[in-house]
Amino acid sequence: MAKEIIRVENLKRDFVVGEEIVHALRGLDFTINEGEFVTIMGTSGSGKSTLLNILGCLDTPTQGEYYLDGNSVRLMGKNDRATLRNRKIGFIFQSYNLLPKTTAIENVELPLMYNSSVSAKERHERAIKSLNEVGLGDRLNHKSNQMSGGQQQRVAIARALVNEPVIILADEATGNLDTRTSFEILTLLQRMHQQEHRTIIFVTHNPEIAQFSSRNIVIRDGRIKEDTYNSDIKSAKSVLETLPKEN
Amino acid sequence: MNFVNLFKIAFRALSGNKFRGFLTMLGIIIGVASVITMLAIGQGSKKSIQDQISTMGSNMINIRPGTGQFGGVRQSASSMQTLKLEDYEAIRDEAEYISAATPEVSSSGQVIYGANNSPTTVYGVAPSYLDIRKHTVAQGDMFTDAEVKTSAKVCLVGQTVVDNLFTNGEDPVGQTIRFNKIPFRIIGVLTSKGDNTMGMDQDDLIIAPYTTVQKRILAITYIQSIAVSAVSEDATEDAISSIEDLLRVRHKIGANDEDDFNVRSQKELISMMSSTTDMMTVLLACIAGISLLVGGIGIMNIMYVSVTERTREIGLRMSIGAKGRDILMQFLIEAILLSVTGGVIGVILGIGSAFAVKNIMAWPIDIQIYTIVLSFIVCTATGIFFGWYPAKKASYLDPIEALRYE
Numbered sequence: 001m002a003k004e005i006i007r008v009e010n011l012k013r014d015f016v017v018g019e020e021i022v023h024a025l026r027g028l029d030f031t032i033n034e035g036e037f038v039t040i041m042g043t044s045g046s047g048k049s050t051l052l053n054i055l056g057c058l059d060t061p062t063q064g065e066y067y068l069d070g071n072s073v074r075l076m077g078k079n080d081r082a083t084l085r086n087r088k089i090g091f092i093f094q095s096y097n098l099l100p101k102t103t104a105i106e107n108v109e110l111p112l113m114y115n116s117s118v119s120a121k122e123r124h125e126r127a128i129k130s131l132n133e134v135g136l137g138d139r140l141n142h143k144s145n146q147m148s149g150g151q152q153q154r155v156a157i158a159r160a161l162v163n164e165p166v167i168i169l170a171d172e173a174t175g176n177l178d179t180r181t182s183f184e185i186l187t188l189l190q191r192m193h194q195q196e197h198r199t200i201i202f203v204t205h206n207p208e209i210a211q212f213s214s215r216n217i218v219i220r221d222g223r224i225k226e227d228t229y230n231s232d233i234k235s236a237k238s239v240l241e242t243l244p245k246e247n
Numbered sequence: 248m249n250f251v252n253l254f255k256i257a258f259r260a261l262s263g264n265k266f267r268g269f270l271t272m273l274g275i276i277i278g279v280a281s282v283i284t285m286l287a288i289g290q291g292s293k294k295s296i297q298d299q300i301s302t303m304g305s306n307m308i309n310i311r312p313g314t315g316q317f318g319g320v321r322q323s324a325s326s327m328q329t330l331k332l333e334d335y336e337a338i339r340d341e342a343e344y345i346s347a348a349t350p351e352v353s354s355s356g357q358v359i360y361g362a363n364n365s366p367t368t369v370y371g372v373a374p375s376y377l378d379i380r381k382h383t384v385a386q387g388d389m390f391t392d393a394e395v396k397t398s399a400k401v402c403l404v405g406q407t408v409v410d411n412l413f414t415n416g417e418d419p420v421g422q423t424i425r426f427n428k429i430p431f432r433i434i435g436v437l438t439s440k441g442d443n444t445m446g447m448d449q450d451d452l453i454i455a456p457y458t459t460v461q462k463r464i465l466a467i468t469y470i471q472s473i474a475v476s477a478v479s480e481d482a483t484e485d486a487i488s489s490i491e492d493l494l495r496v497r498h499k500i501g502a503n504d505e506d507d508f509n510v511r512s513q514k515e516l517i518s519m520m521s522s523t524t525d526m527m528t529v530l531l532a533c534i535a536g537i538s539l540l541v542g543g544i545g546i547m548n549i550m551y552v553s554v555t556e557r558t559r560e561i562g563l564r565m566s567i568g569a570k571g572r573d574i575l576m577q578f579l580i581e582a583i584l585l586s587v588t589g590g591v592i593g594v595i596l597g598i599g600s601a602f603a604v605k606n607i608m609a610w611p612i613d614i615q616i617y618t619i620v621l622s623f624i625v626c627t628a629t630g631i632f633f634g635w636y637p638a639k640k641a642s643y644l645d646p647i648e649a650l651r652y653e
Contacts (some may be wrong), residue, residue, distance in 0.1 A: 053647050058566060058610050058646050059647060065560065067498060078569070079570045079572070080270050080568070080569065082565065082568050082569065082570045084568075085567065085568045086567060086568020086569075087568070091567060092567050093563075093650070097559060097560075097562075097563040097650070098265065099259075099260075099263070099560060099563075100560075101264070102263055103261040106259060109445075110564070110567060111567040111568055113252045113255065114252070114254055114564075114568040114570075114573060115568070116249035116252060133523070139351065141526065159567070163567075
């Protein structure tokens with residue numbers, strides 16, 4: 001039995017907009033085990049962003065329970081959640097969110113800067129290891145504005161890996177990239193899933209991506225509409241090889 | 248949270264934007280530099296005035312006849328004859344808090360040696376004059392009390408008089424010069440003191456026993472003024488009141504009547520002259536302080552704008568584990584780093600321009616450590632004060648909103 005990373009019980013989140021109450025999430029239940037690559041899909045307004053914020057410990061549910069690696073997040077304060085994010089979660093954003101004019105290695109070191117139990121030497125070594133993992137070992141000192149979108153996203157992935165998180169949360173991680181680069185990133189994520197058994201949640205509105213994950217959860221109107229396991233995982237790498245090479 | 252890491256974070260954030268950092272610092276640099284320079288100029292002129300006054304004897308007290316009235320006509324002080332030799336003796340022997348006293352009588356005229364002559368002033372004084380007026384004998388000797396008693400025709404000359412009369416470089420000591428047809432044998436030369444604050448040559452003088460000047464030159468029995476040394480600069484006030492009491496009794500002045508004499512101390516002169524330079528210093532410091540304030544507002548302005556500009560960065564930092572406190576500290580450290588770096592550059596620039604003023608304009612300057620320390624404290628305080636609000640604002644951001652900010 002694989003270890004349980006995420007458990008969500010009757011998760012609800014309401015927002016007060018003016019005098020109306022908007023029910024963004026209306027009661028979700030699911031668990032995600034270690035080593036799963038889950039895509040969470042939904043159109044805009046479905047509640048997937050709200051779910052992502054809660055899973056990422058940026059927000060707390062109005063009702064229901066959320067356990068991340070055994071920790072109940074619902075009643076945690078801001079600072080405790082910040083520490084939890086720092087230790088347990090790796091974020092990958094649509095727009096990379098690298099620090100401008102900062103080298104790749106400094107960007108990757110950033111999460112460990114907020115963890116005082118990691119020494120400067122260890123921080124540096126782990127950042128190099130992370131960058132090697134995403135294939136940027138030769139670009140340690142390139143600044144973020146000197147890199148292509150694909151490279152920037154790979155730096156962001158390295159940054160998400162550096163704190164050895166229990167879960168990687170990707171928010172439309174390929175949304176800003178062209179087809180080829182998107183598949184490069186997907187190949188990288190698939191490799192991390194299959195070879196290193198990392199747990200990945202990939203939030204997207206692009207239905208194509210579900211073919212590459214091991215499980216697909218579809219959200220609509222704040223409820224789970226579908227939750228299916230994929231027995232026939234397509235290889236992003238082989239798709240990438242069929243794509244015409246760029247000059 | 249590790250302070251070293253926060254410091255590194257702030258430093259990296261700043262070094263990513265050097266030009267903006269420089270512009271932010273510019274206000275502080277100019278502010279601190281002008282504070283240092285202005286205070287150096289103000290303190291310098293104050294110090295030079297004080298130094299010059301103290302070469303005249305900072306604990307010196309001067310007693311002159313007051314302006315009295317005769318038959319309704321107010322007389323000028325110099326024509327008054329109310330100060331007697333006995334007054335001098337009484338002060339010398341009875342007044343408290345004084346270390347020395349000398350009567351002073353003077354006469355201006357031509358002094359002649361051989362074919363040379365020169366206008367100068369002969370001061371008739373007692374031997375203690377040297378201590379009181381801070382003169383020293385460079386060559387030869389001072390006259391003695393015995394020579395005072397016998398009204399000896401001996402004198403000491405100042406360097407200017409030597410330069411004017413002994414143009415061939417002869418040794419003045421032992422020569423005889425003539426003043427008002429009276430021959431004086433030179434027994435000593437005074438050490439040169441240069442010009443005083445008011446630009447008066449302090450070496451253009453001849454000193455002789457007061458008895459000689461009284462009897463042989465002026466033919467008077469009264470004295471023109473008395474110079475007294477208080478035991479210390481702090482004792483001048485007490486010495487003055489002691490002298491005043493003594494003279495009022497001696498001159499039989501009633502409780503409600505005006506003094507017929509005037510007692511002035513160098514200390515009063517110093518405080519009078521310092522009050523002018525103090526005011527100038529305060530004025531200069533105000534101008535410089537305002538520029539420092541403007542510099543501080545510059546920091547606040549840029550920090551405030553950069554919080555908005557860096558909203559996404561703040562959101563990202565929070566999402567990967569920065570607490571509100573970490574963000575607050577980062578922005579605060581950035582502000583302090585900027586203002587202190589600006590302060591260091593400002594101090595260097597300020598000292599540099601103070602020396603430039605000294606060399607180019609030949610103004611006296613005086614850089615005191617406390618002005619530098621003060622500037623540093625003000626700089627750091629400026630950084631904390633003006634960096635606090637933007638930093639607080641940054642730390643209150645909601646990471647979800649901040650990440651979505653365009």
